[in-house]
């Protein structure tokens with residue numbers, strides 16, 4: 001049977017996690033400076049109407065696009081994003097996305113919630129997320145069973161982290177549990193890379209109203225945000241649209257100004 005990109009990423013994660021466990025124990029992670037810090041609530045920031053609902057992602061490269069931006073400075077870019085974003089998303093996967101733990105640690109100077117964007121398969125990674133200063137973890141339904149989602153979410157909640165569960169189709173709605181704080185709908189099919197905003201619009205009706213909904217991937221214009229907002233989405237995860245510009249900070253600020261003008265006109 002042929003492997004898709006998600007299978008390849010997960011196989012690599014299993015190897016990496018085993019290697020890291022052999023080097024750093026949970027007790028050592030617990031002693032790291034950020035481990036004891038009180039976390040910020042992304043749910044709370046998403047409901048703050050003085051912010052935009054945008055979760056702005058620092059993303060150097062991706063399996064679907066290759067290099068997006070290998071020059072951007074993580075501190076400068078995330079600090080610009082933090083002026084109006086409701087949260088930051090920082091990729092910590094190295095092989096497929098060019099991210100590193102130090103990116104998230106550098107972004108931590110910002111007083112907005114940070115999502116550790118990675119492929120979580122083991123409680124060890126949840127401890128790592130807390131140790132590097134994250135506030136939220138991502139659990140991807142496409143690579144976890146409902147029982148694994150429950151266990152990883154319980155571990156996250158025990159450490160004071162919030163959980164964003166990512167789904168992509170109706171069948172994955174079954175992964176939603178009381179331990180999940182927010183539900184993300186990824187418009188990118190992680191197996192084929194096809195992006196379609198209609199995925200979000202089709203699934204929103206079935207997401208419980210108690211869980212803020214986040215539309216993810218392929219968002220590149222303010223009209224799409226307005227459409228998604230009208231459908232009920234509270235969060236908008238955007239990576240490539242800003243990162244592909246030579247200056248992602250300026251691209252973000254221009255986008256926010258356009259969004260405010262559009263919302264003012266409605």
Ligand SMILES: O=C(O)c1ccccc1NCC(=O)[C@H](O)[C@H](O)COP(=O)(O)O
Nearest residue numbers: 062063064190216217218237238239240
């Ligand atoms: O982006 C990819 O190519 C990708 C491939 C395989 C698994 C995950 C992938 N991306 C993760 C994401 O979901 C996005 O980084 C995130 O939603 C932002 O998307 P975009 O605004 O389209 O960069």
